Amino acid sequence: MKISVIIPVYNAEKFVTQAVESALQFDEVHEVILIEDQSPDNALQICEQLVEKYNRVKLYQHPDKGNHGAGPTRNLGIEKSTGDFIAFLDADDYYLPNRFDAEKELFKKSEVEGVYGALGVHYYSEKAREQYYPVFGDKLTTVYKKHNPKEVFPGQIFMLGAFGLFSIDALTIRKDALIQKMNPLFKSSLRLHQDTEFLFRLSFYLDLHPGILDKAVAMRGVHENNRITMVDAKKINPATTRILLWKEVDDWAKNEKTIPDHIKLHINRIYRSFQIANAPAPKKWGMILKNLISDYQSIRSGVYNINFRNSLF
Incomplete structure (x- = not known):
């Protein structure tokens, strides 16, 4: 397996090193692609240092050096990738050592176009835990039981919360299937929830198989400045x-x-x-x-x- 891990980087100077190093622990990871999205902090300099330190780390920005949001930033990462498989990781999250255990077996079958797993929660500070534990607790973000790939899309639509969710951090996709069947990829029209919309369409067009669902394969980092955390906690409407x-x-x-x-x-x-x-x-x-x-x-x-x-x- 040659996996390209795509990490959009925005305002993540405190976390991006951990994210990158969590991906580099795997021999299957062919490259880690950082797409810096005009961060207001020192994330660009940290990314440049990571490129100097690790030969599997690559760094890109949008051609205009502007801020385009997570969707177009992930699209640029897909465009620049050279691996056979695509995995995603937010810059304030990180992989666990079992991240690709299921993928190594499941992708031996040609009909498997994608594999999804479970995401855990990590609170970066006591303040973050105090604020957001009522929202996330210590629960896994996961699909609650193993389903046939044809059941994944209607299950999400008809069963909503009863079906469960899978996160983009715990998803691995065959690149050729993604490029052939998904157009557009991530939509630029959504600044938030663009990954949710992407996952709905992905589960309709591709055969997605369950990997490890009963324990985390990656961790979602919860901190005070995470935009989607503020949405879930109703700080953003x-x-x-x-x-x-x-x-x-x-x-x-x-x-x-x-x-x-x-x-x-x-x-x-x-x-x-x-x-x-x-x-x-x-x-x-x-x-x-x-x-x-x-x-x-x-x-x-x-x-x-x-x-x-x-x-x-």
Whole structure:
């Protein structure tokens, strides 16, 4: 195996060395690709030092040296990669020694196009633990049981939290399958949740197989300045970002001819449920009435209730 590990770097001077060295522990890692995204701190200098120190580390920036966000930054890393397999790692996260144990066996089968595992949680400070333990606890981010690849996409859509989640840090993909079947790759239209949208589409187009699900293969670093941590802890309004996420998923589903109609309808219901849940009160009740008339089945099924039961009053 020749694995290219892609690390977008933004405001991560304190963490990127640990991330890089956690990837370099594996002989299977052919290269670690750092894409520096105009960090406001000293991350670029740290990356340059890592390139000097380790011959498997490569460093790139966007052609305009600007800040483009995690999606386009990962896309540039994929473009620059030379390995047969792609793995991702956020600059404030790190791999554990078992990261590629399942992959080494599963990728012997040509039909396996991707493998996903479980992600753990590491608090970088007592302050971070105190603030965010109620959000994350010590729980694994994982799919709760092993599924056939054909069940992964509908399981995420129909079962939502009951299916579980897999993280981009715990995902490994065959590069040729990714390039052939995914267009676009990460979308530049989303500054947050672009990895979630990517994983939905990926699980539709590629056969993704379960790896190690009952223990962590990588660790998510939780600290005070992590943008997605602030969203999950509601320091950034999660409503707006999730509406944008589901709008992208809904637009894609409408235009993808091979998605069955009942799945398209369900995705649209989820999108509308987020819109209703976060609308101002007068508009909310108008939207509910409209949907009672036009789509009573989804109201009755409880799709909307999942998302806004607690926000109606």
